[in-house]
Amino acid sequence: MIRPLKLIKETRKTAILKPPAFDCLKGAPAINITKGCANLCVYCYARGFRYAPPKGEVHLYEGLSEKLEQELTKRxxxxxxxxFSTASDAFQAVDEILEATYRVMKILLERGIGVSFLTKGFIPSEFIELFRRHHKRIKARIGIVSLCDDYAKLFEPFSSSPLTRLSCAKNLIDAGVDTSVRIDPVVPKVTGSEESIGELIKGLKWAGVKKISVSSLVMRPALLNQFFAELPPSLAKDILRYYSGQPWQVVITSAKTKLLPMAMRISCYRAFADLANSCGIESSICGCKNPDLPWQCCNPWIDAKDLLSRSQMSLF
Ligand code: SF4
Known part of the structure; x- marks a missing residue:
C-alpha cells in the first residue's frame, strides 16, 4: 500500500515543551516533532483531535532544536x-522527521535531561548508539499489539512491522536501555485470542522484555468514522458491536469515550498477565484507560520518588 504523505513545514508559535495530557506522565513536559502522524493507525485517537491535519498530511515543526535550546536556556x-510522542510518533519513517528527532533528543541528553518515548517505528542505528551512550537517561516504550502481519497491515498500515519493532526492543535492551512494551489497544475479536497473546509473549521473551502494560481499545466518536472508512465494513461492525450497550463517559481528556465491558477487559488482562508472568515478564494495566479498575500506574519510566521530586521541581 502506498503511504499518502504530504510533508508541510510549519513554524511553531507556542512553546514546544508542553504539560502532558496523561496523568501518568504528569510533571514531565511533552514534545511532539510533528503535528499529525504518517503511521496512520486506524485506532489512533490523535487523528480525531481538533487541530489534527487532514489524513496524509504531516506538519513538521521547523527549527525545533534551536527553539528547544532557547526554551531550556530561559528555564x-x-x-x-x-x-516524546504523545500525539505523533517520533520515529516516523521520513528522513527529515528522523533527523529532527535525533537533533532534539541529542540536545536533551547532552544537557542531562532524560528522554522517554513510545514508538511503533524503526529506530535507526545512530539512535541506538546515542542511546547506548546515555542509556541511564532513556525510557523506551515500544507499541506492539500482535505479531500477526495481517493485523498490522489493516490496523497499523504504515508503522514498521511488528517483527521489526520486536528487533528494535531487543536492540535497545542490548544497548542497556530500560525498555518496556505497551500492548494497546487490544482489539476485541482481533488481537485478544489466546494464540495471539501467546505468540506475542513468546516474541517479547525472545527480545528480553521484562515489563508490559496492557489496555483494551477504548472507543471514541472519531474512531467510529475511521473504523468504517478504513476497515472492511463487516469487521468494523463486529468490533463496534462490543461497545454498543456501553455508556459514553469521561476518560483521560475525552468526554465521549466507551470502554469495553469490564468482564471482557478483566479476562483479557488476566490472560496477558498469566502468560507474561509464566515467562518472567511483569504485566500492568493502563490505569488512565481503565478508570473503573483499581488504579495501576503503567508508566514504566519513572518511579514514585522521581515523580514527586519532578512535580515539585517542575515549573509547570
Ligand atoms: S503511531 Fe501513534 S500517533 Fe502515530 S498514528 Fe499510530 S497511534 Fe497515532
Whole structure:
C-alpha cells in the first residue's frame, strides 16, 4: 500500500515543551516533532483531535532544536525528563522527521535531561548508539499489539512491522536501555485470542522484555468514522458491536469515550498477565484507560520518588 504523505513545514508559535495530557506522565513536559502522524493507525485517537491535519498530511515543526535550546536556556531549572510522542510518533519513517528527532533528543541528553518515548517505528542505528551512550537517561516504550502481519497491515498500515519493532526492543535492551512494551489497544475479536497473546509473549521473551502494560481499545466518536472508512465494513461492525450497550463517559481528556465491558477487559488482562508472568515478564494495566479498575500506574519510566521530586521541581 502506498503511504499518502504530504510533508508541510510549519513554524511553531507556542512553546514546544508542553504539560502532558496523561496523568501518568504528569510533571514531565511533552514534545511532539510533528503535528499529525504518517503511521496512520486506524485506532489512533490523535487523528480525531481538533487541530489534527487532514489524513496524509504531516506538519513538521521547523527549527525545533534551536527553539528547544532557547526554551531550556530561559528555564531556571531543567526538567528531569521529557516525554516524546504523545500525539505523533517520533520515529516516523521520513528522513527529515528522523533527523529532527535525533537533533532534539541529542540536545536533551547532552544537557542531562532524560528522554522517554513510545514508538511503533524503526529506530535507526545512530539512535541506538546515542542511546547506548546515555542509556541511564532513556525510557523506551515500544507499541506492539500482535505479531500477526495481517493485523498490522489493516490496523497499523504504515508503522514498521511488528517483527521489526520486536528487533528494535531487543536492540535497545542490548544497548542497556530500560525498555518496556505497551500492548494497546487490544482489539476485541482481533488481537485478544489466546494464540495471539501467546505468540506475542513468546516474541517479547525472545527480545528480553521484562515489563508490559496492557489496555483494551477504548472507543471514541472519531474512531467510529475511521473504523468504517478504513476497515472492511463487516469487521468494523463486529468490533463496534462490543461497545454498543456501553455508556459514553469521561476518560483521560475525552468526554465521549466507551470502554469495553469490564468482564471482557478483566479476562483479557488476566490472560496477558498469566502468560507474561509464566515467562518472567511483569504485566500492568493502563490505569488512565481503565478508570473503573483499581488504579495501576503503567508508566514504566519513572518511579514514585522521581515523580514527586519532578512535580515539585517542575515549573509547570
Ligand atoms: S503511531 Fe501513534 S500517533 Fe502515530 S498514528 Fe499510530 S497511534 Fe497515532
Amino acid at each position: 531556571r531549572r531543567l526538567p528531569l525528563w521529557v516525554s
